[in-house]
Amino acid sequence: MLPVPMTLVRNIAAEALGTAMLLAIVVGSGIMGQRLAAGNDAIALLGNTIATGAGLIVLIHMFAPVSGAHFNPGVTMVFLLRGETAPRTALLYVAAQFGGAVIGVWAAHTMFAEPVWQISTNLRDGWGQGFAEAIASFGLIGTILTTQRSRPDFTPTAVGLYITAAYWFTASTSFANPAVTVARSLTDSFAGIAASSVPLFVISQIVGAVIGLGMFGWLIMEKPTHA
Amino acid sequence: MLPVPMTLVRNIAAEALGTAMLLAIVVGSGIMGQRLAAGNDAIALLGNTIATGAGLIVLIHMFAPVSGAHFNPGVTMVFLLRGETAPRTALLYVAAQFGGAVIGVWAAHTMFAEPVWQISTNLRDGWGQGFAEAIASFGLIGTILTTQRSRPDFTPTAVGLYITAAYWFTASTSFANPAVTVARSLTDSFAGIAASSVPLFVISQIVGAVIGLGMFGWLIMEKPTHA
Amino acid sequence: MLPVPMTLVRNIAAEALGTAMLLAIVVGSGIMGQRLAAGNDAIALLGNTIATGAGLIVLIHMFAPVSGAHFNPGVTMVFLLRGETAPRTALLYVAAQFGGAVIGVWAAHTMFAEPVWQISTNLRDGWGQGFAEAIASFGLIGTILTTQRSRPDFTPTAVGLYITAAYWFTASTSFANPAVTVARSLTDSFAGIAASSVPLFVISQIVGAVIGLGMFGWLIMEKPTHA
Amino acid sequence: MLPVPMTLVRNIAAEALGTAMLLAIVVGSGIMGQRLAAGNDAIALLGNTIATGAGLIVLIHMFAPVSGAHFNPGVTMVFLLRGETAPRTALLYVAAQFGGAVIGVWAAHTMFAEPVWQISTNLRDGWGQGFAEAIASFGLIGTILTTQRSRPDFTPTAVGLYITAAYWFTASTSFANPAVTVARSLTDSFAGIAASSVPLFVISQIVGAVIGLGMFGWLIMEKPTHA
Numbered sequence: 001m002l003p004v005p006m007t008l009v010r011n012i013a014a015e016a017l018g019t020a021m022l023l024a025i026v027v028g029s030g031i032m033g034q035r036l037a038a039g040n041d042a043i044a045l046l047g048n049t050i051a052t053g054a055g056l057i058v059l060i061h062m063f064a065p066v067s068g069a070h071f072n073p074g075v076t077m078v079f080l081l082r083g084e085t086a087p088r089t090a091l092l093y094v095a096a097q098f099g100g101a102v103i104g105v106w107a108a109h110t111m112f113a114e115p116v117w118q119i120s121t122n123l124r125d126g127w128g129q130g131f132a133e134a135i136a137s138f139g140l141i142g143t144i145l146t147t148q149r150s151r152p153d154f155t156p157t158a159v160g161l162y163i164t165a166a167y168w169f170t171a172s173t174s175f176a177n178p179a180v181t182v183a184r185s186l187t188d189s190f191a192g193i194a195a196s197s198v199p200l201f202v203i204s205q206i207v208g209a210v211i212g213l214g215m216f217g218w219l220i221m222e223k224p225t226h227a
Numbered sequence: 228m229l230p231v232p233m234t235l236v237r238n239i240a241a242e243a244l245g246t247a248m249l250l251a252i253v254v255g256s257g258i259m260g261q262r263l264a265a266g267n268d269a270i271a272l273l274g275n276t277i278a279t280g281a282g283l284i285v286l287i288h289m290f291a292p293v294s295g296a297h298f299n300p301g302v303t304m305v306f307l308l309r310g311e312t313a314p315r316t317a318l319l320y321v322a323a324q325f326g327g328a329v330i331g332v333w334a335a336h337t338m339f340a341e342p343v344w345q346i347s348t349n350l351r352d353g354w355g356q357g358f359a360e361a362i363a364s365f366g367l368i369g370t371i372l373t374t375q376r377s378r379p380d381f382t383p384t385a386v387g388l389y390i391t392a393a394y395w396f397t398a399s400t401s402f403a404n405p406a407v408t409v410a411r412s413l414t415d416s417f418a419g420i421a422a423s424s425v426p427l428f429v430i431s432q433i434v435g436a437v438i439g440l441g442m443f444g445w446l447i448m449e450k451p452t453h454a
Numbered sequence: 455m456l457p458v459p460m461t462l463v464r465n466i467a468a469e470a471l472g473t474a475m476l477l478a479i480v481v482g483s484g485i486m487g488q489r490l491a492a493g494n495d496a497i498a499l500l501g502n503t504i505a506t507g508a509g510l511i512v513l514i515h516m517f518a519p520v521s522g523a524h525f526n527p528g529v530t531m532v533f534l535l536r537g538e539t540a541p542r543t544a545l546l547y548v549a550a551q552f553g554g555a556v557i558g559v560w561a562a563h564t565m566f567a568e569p570v571w572q573i574s575t576n577l578r579d580g581w582g583q584g585f586a587e588a589i590a591s592f593g594l595i596g597t598i599l600t601t602q603r604s605r606p607d608f609t610p611t612a613v614g615l616y617i618t619a620a621y622w623f624t625a626s627t628s629f630a631n632p633a634v635t636v637a638r639s640l641t642d643s644f645a646g647i648a649a650s651s652v653p654l655f656v657i658s659q660i661v662g663a664v665i666g667l668g669m670f671g672w673l674i675m676e677k678p679t680h681a
Numbered sequence: 682m683l684p685v686p687m688t689l690v691r692n693i694a695a696e697a698l699g700t701a702m703l704l705a706i707v708v709g710s711g712i713m714g715q716r717l718a719a720g721n722d723a724i725a726l727l728g729n730t731i732a733t734g735a736g737l738i739v740l741i742h743m744f745a746p747v748s749g750a751h752f753n754p755g756v757t758m759v760f761l762l763r764g765e766t767a768p769r770t771a772l773l774y775v776a777a778q779f780g781g782a783v784i785g786v787w788a789a790h791t792m793f794a795e796p797v798w799q800i801s802t803n804l805r806d807g808w809g810q811g812f813a814e815a816i817a818s819f820g821l822i823g824t825i826l827t828t829q830r831s832r833p834d835f836t837p838t839a840v841g842l843y844i845t846a847a848y849w850f851t852a853s854t855s856f857a858n859p860a861v862t863v864a865r866s867l868t869d870s871f872a873g874i875a876a877s878s879v880p881l882f883v884i885s886q887i888v889g890a891v892i893g894l895g896m897f898g899w900l901i902m903e904k905p906t907h908a
Contacts, residue, residue, distance in 0.1 A: 010446055017442070021366060028396035036269035042717035042724045043269045047395050049731065050276065055392035058370055058385050065377040065451035111362065111398040113355035128794035135792065139702060143739055150746040151834075153378075158739050165736035168728050169709035171792040215698075219691055224746035237673055244669070248593060255623035263496035270496045274622050277503065282619035285597055285612050292604040292678030338589065338625040340582035380605075464900055471896075475820060482850035490723035497723045501849050504730065509846035512824055512839050519831040519905030565816065565852040567809035607832075 008089065014067035015093050016100035018059050022071050023104025023183050024111075025055040030190035031112045044190055049167040057160030064156060072177040073097055074209040078141055081213060094179070101183035109187065120185050120192030129172045130200045134208035136166050136174040141212030149220050178202045235316065241294035242320050243327035245286050249298050250331025250410050251338075252282040257417035258339045271417055272394065280391030287383035296383070299404040300324055301436040305368055308440060321406070328410035336414065347412050347419030356399045357427045361435035363393050363401040368439030376447045405429045462543065468521035469547050470554035472513050476525050477558025477637050478565075479509040484644035485566045498644055503621040511614030518610060526631040527551055528663040532595055535667060548633070555637035563641065574639050574646030583626045584654045588662035590620050590628040595666030603674045632656045689770065695748035696774050697781035699740050703752050704785025704864050705792075706736040711871035712793045725871055726848065734845030741837035750837070753858040754778055755890040759822055762894060775860070782864035790868065801866050801873030810853045811881045815889035817847050817855040822893030830901050859883045 029051035033044030063069040068085075070076045073094045079085040085093070106116045143162045147155040166174030175181045175193070181202055185195045193201065256278035260271030290296040295312075297303045300321045306312040312320070333343045370389045374382045393401030402408045402420070408429055412422045420428065483505035487498030517523040522539075524530045527548045533539040539547070560570045597616040601609040620628030629635045629647070635656055639649045647655065710732035714725030744750040749766075751757045754775045760766040766774070787797045824843045828836040847855030856862045856874070862883055866876045874882065 025392055025396040032395045051392040051395035054388040058389045062373040068453045111355050111359040128792050132792040146743040161735040162739045165706055165732040168713045168732035169706040226749045252619055252623040259622045278619040278622035281615040285616045289600040295680045338582050338586040479846055479850040486849045505846040505849035508842040512843045516827040522907045565809050565813040
């Protein structure tokens with residue numbers, strides 16, 4: 001038996017289940033949009049956006065009291081670097097996030113009666129895409145760090161609204177999450193990303209998260225100066 | 228006369244009226260979407276989604292202080308199993324939910340000047356649909372149980388946002404409610420479901436709800452570990 | 455000079471300005487939707503809905519601390535019948551609402567460089583439309599009375615979300631407001647209503663509001679029984 | 682070295698970064714909408730609206746505790762006139778807003794792999810457009826002043842929802858911000874404005890803001906009379 005206390009087991013289960021539900025939402029709503037919109041990608045992205053934004057707000061509210069609701073190795077890394085998450089916990093969280101993410105993709109495929117095992121052919125290359133992912137992660141870390149400090153009850157809603165905006169304002173539709181990125185290489189649908197594009201995305205996400213940690217860590221160093 | 232105290236009469240009236248308004252929203256906005264979108268089902272579903280999500284948030288805020296705003300035999304069953312609703316109350320709630328749901332469908336038909344009595348011909352079959360309904364109910368029960376414990380003032384909004392997401396990420400557009408499912412067999416419009424597909428939906432919903440009760444009951448057993 | 459204290463002057467100004475802004479939003483976003491959507495009424499209604507719902511939430515937050523933010527003779531009538539608004543105040547509110555509403559329509563026309571003076575030719579007839587307006591008003595009064603009692607800080611958002619849903623689930627797109635209805639007879643655009651259809655709408659709205667007052671007044675007679 | 686204390690440096694950095702992120706959102710989501718919607722401007726505006734509204738809510742929550750989150754020389758001017766912002770701070774804020782706005786436009790171009798340097802050819806002329814910008818600014822100042830007084834925790838959300846509505850109900854799609862207007866002259870995309878149209882917009886915005894300051898300053902002079 002692993003010498004893991006029951007509380008930590010619950011935390012890890014929450015990270016795995018929450019990330020699985022997140023991917024089921026992202027990939028499932030992408031398939032729904034693609035099928036119904038019949039080639040009109042703007043309308044497919046609208047449905048994908050509304051489902052992901054609303055779903056994220058709910059998921060973070062659901063799981064935050066248990067595990068903190070990271071669902072994202074980049075977020076866990078930032079909390080590790082800030083000393084707010086222990087190294088062992090961080091490692092277990094990241095493993096749970098990757099495992100949960102893949103299961104979520106497969107659950108979406110099963111619901112829509114598609115082959116469970118798929119490989120994306122959706123190339124997302126070019127420096128613009130990398131820059132977009134860095135900005136997406138930078139903003140996500142900023143959203144979390146600033147609202148956690150001044151209005152922690154609003155953080156779950158802030159993250160959902162941020163991703164709602166980022167699906168449209170970043171050229172990459174804002175993956176902003178290494179576990180999500182890897183898992184989305186396993187779906188050949190609207191939300192997919194070819195395996196060859198994954199490294200650019202993941203590296204950009206980590207760079208953006210680290211810059212965000214530095215920038216926003218500095219900005220919120222003082223007590224709020226405005227009520 | 229039934230020996231029912233006035234408070235319980237109000238509770239039952241709230242369940243019936245709230246479920247009726249829910250169905251009027253679901254079916255009415257489906258007809259509106261279908262008529263205006265003229266064959267573009269993605270846009271029809273967008274309108275249907277926004278109306279249902281916004282409407283649910285309002286309805287639960289309206290009726291929760293009176294009856295708890297279940298509107299759903301699956302939810303009432305979960306509260307019965309958790310010992311939070313008495314058996315007699317549960318039985319009366321479920322009857323009110325089914326009765327209200329049917330009246331809501333007929334109200335929608337009357338508003339749109341359609342025949343009141345209709346039978347849906349919209350087949351929604353296959354294991355993917357059943358799996359989707361189980362996931363939809365599992366997530367709905369999780370949304371309610373987790374937020375009721377940590378942020379009960381947010382539960383009505385969480386349920387509305389969850390259904391907003393679930394209309395898009397589940398292959399079945401997330402009925403997630405046996406009373407809603409049966410009532411929607413009585414409309415031959417966008418939101419309808421053929422009677423022959425109803426049993427698969429209802430059984431899947433109950434299975435998903437019971438699994439959700441077990442899983443999320445375990446997850447929230449401890450006091451929140453994250454502020 | 456009218457012997458009206460300055461506080462009441464402010465209240466009346468708030469009702470007039472708020473109702474004017476509401477009509478500018480309803481009619482202006484209707485024109486925008488009509489122009490951009492080029493015949494696709496579902497997309498035009500989506501834009502109209504999002505603007506009206508979001509705008510109403512803001513307007514009620516803005517003006518509620520001053521005047522209560524009725525913006526609606528039906529709502530003022532209900533508060534008069536409940537003894538929460540004095541008869542003289544009610545009369546002045548209703549006059550301000552009608553005057554403000556017409557100015558709002560003309561402001562929208564001016565922004566969009568259309569003739570200020572217009573007469574709608576948009577017939578909205580039939581018993582289904584009347585029934586829809588009665589239901590729309592019934593639900594609006596229910597939204598206000600129930601949330602005012604249990605969660606008054608949420609009432610402005612509840613009203614905005616209710617109208618968001620009602621634009622789609624009622625066959626009439628939910629005018630639910632006699633001042634809005636009369637003013638919308640003065641625009642020959644997406645949001646217009648022919649003068650000959652106005653009486654059916656206004657009577658139905660009053661009937662629905664009175665039934666709502668009775669029904670929801672009874673439902674919330676007791677203290678909330680559910681936390 | 683400027684004798685600027687570190688707190689003020691953080692405030693100015695917050696204004697610059699926040700305004701940059703706002704412009705990246707406005708211009709980036711405009712490009713995304715334009716590319717995906719392929720000529721359907723209503724759908725492009727829907728995506729642009731949802732991204733801007735959701736993004737603004739998040740940005741103001743993020744930066745308000747640091748700098749007040751003006752992001753807008755018109756807003757800074759109003760706070761200067763009300764004596765709530767010191768003249769030197771106001772000057773530095775406005776410079777940071779213009780600088781940040783331009784950088785945000787260039788960041789959007791870089792993400793979408795477009796030429797960084799662009800000049801808009803999008804004429805937005807006529808008195809209707811000017812009137813629309815005056816109304817847009819009038820309403821924005823009203824939103825801020827009224828909610829700051831009665832529900833300051835809601836102001837960030839109110840501003841985001843107001844702009845969501847104003848994108849649709851004003852004929853100009855509501856720039857309502859001189860820094861945003863100037864910066865948007867540097868993008869030849871959906872959100873652009875030709876340099877020759879900028880003066881009309883900026884003057885109208887200032888006029889609308891000053892009228893709003895007078896009107897709403899008078900309205901909220903008393904303590905709230907309604908709970």
